[in-house]
Amino acid sequence: MQLLAKNKKAQHTFGLPFGxxxxxxxIVVFIVITFxxxxxxxxxxxxxxxxxxxxxxxxxxxxxxxxxxxxxxxxIDLPKGIEKICFANLSADITGSQEDYNQIKNYDVYEANIFxxxxxxxxxxxxxxxxxxxxxxxxxxxxxxxxxxSRDLIIKKGFYDKEVFVK
Numbered sequence: 023m024q025l026l027a028k029n030k031k032a033q034h035t036f037g038l039p040f041g042x043x044x045x046x047x048x049i050v051v052f053i054v055i056t057f058x059x060x061x062x063x064x065x066x067x068x069x070x071x072x073x074x075x076x077x078x079x080x081x082x083x084x085x086x087x088x089x090x091x092x093x094x095x096x097x098i099d100l101p102k103g104i105e106k107i108c109f110a111n112l113s114a115d116i117t118g119s120q121e122d123y124n125q126i127k128n129y130d131v132y133e134a135n136i137f138x139x140x141x142x143x144x145x146x147x148x149x150x151x152x153x154x155x156x157x158x159x160x161x162x163x164x165x166x167x168x169x170x171x172s173r174d175l176i177i178k179k180g181f182y183d184k185e186v187f188v189k
Contacts, residue, residue, distance in 0.1 A: 068101040069145035072138070075100055076150045079136075082177055083186050087154040091181040095174040103143035107175070109136055109188060110166030111157050118164035126166060139168065156185035 079096065086092045098107065108122055112130035116123050126137040126149070134149035135157045141148035161167050169175060169188075179186045 065145075069147070071099065071101050072104075072145055072147050076136075076147070076152075079175075080152055083152055083154050086177050086179045086186045089179065091179055091183075093176065093178040096177050097174050098169075098171045100138070100171050101143075104138050104140070104171055106139040106168045106170055107136065108139055108166040108168040109155070109157060109160045111135070111161050114158075114161065114165055116165055118161075118166045119168065122166050122168045137166070154185050156183065156187045159185075159187045160189075 075098070078099075082094070082096050086094070100107075106122065108126060110118075110123075110126060112127065112134075122139060125139050125141060129137065129141075129149045132149055133151050135155055136152050137149045138144040138147070167188075176189045177186055178189060
């Protein structure tokens with residue numbers, strides 16, 4: 023009988039029964055999975071805010087385009103990590119910052135006129151084509167014309183303008 027008691031005591035090497043150790047292990051696994059899921063959903067929120075930015079910007083450009091003349095501010099609301107918004111005509115001469123151009127030059131095969139810098143922080147949405155923008159006028163002095171995301175965009179359309187431009 024004493025031999026059996028000795029062996030039973032040896033089963034509790036850590037002083038905890040196996041069931042308790044397994045339960046602690048499962049709790050740790052569930053906590054890790056929970057944090058991974060929360061991070062994933064936060065990333066989805068970041069990516070959706072980029073898509074919403076494009077949609078809201080297109081709506082404001084459409085509003086300005088439909089009016090006889092207008093000028094208003096558009097607040098840039100993009101996730102952290104995105105530093106600039108660039109308007110560019112990649113088929114025209116490059117007269118702006120070479121550094122900005124180097125980050126968007128690979129998108130010249132796409133029909134696009136607005137770009138996010140740095141592209142790797144844009145959730146696979148680094149460019150978009152916004153209708154009714156007078157990209158020639160926007161990029162007349164600098165191509166690409168880039169704006170820091172901490173500033174507001176000014177969307178403007180004159181009485182005799184056919185398309186909208188941004189300053």
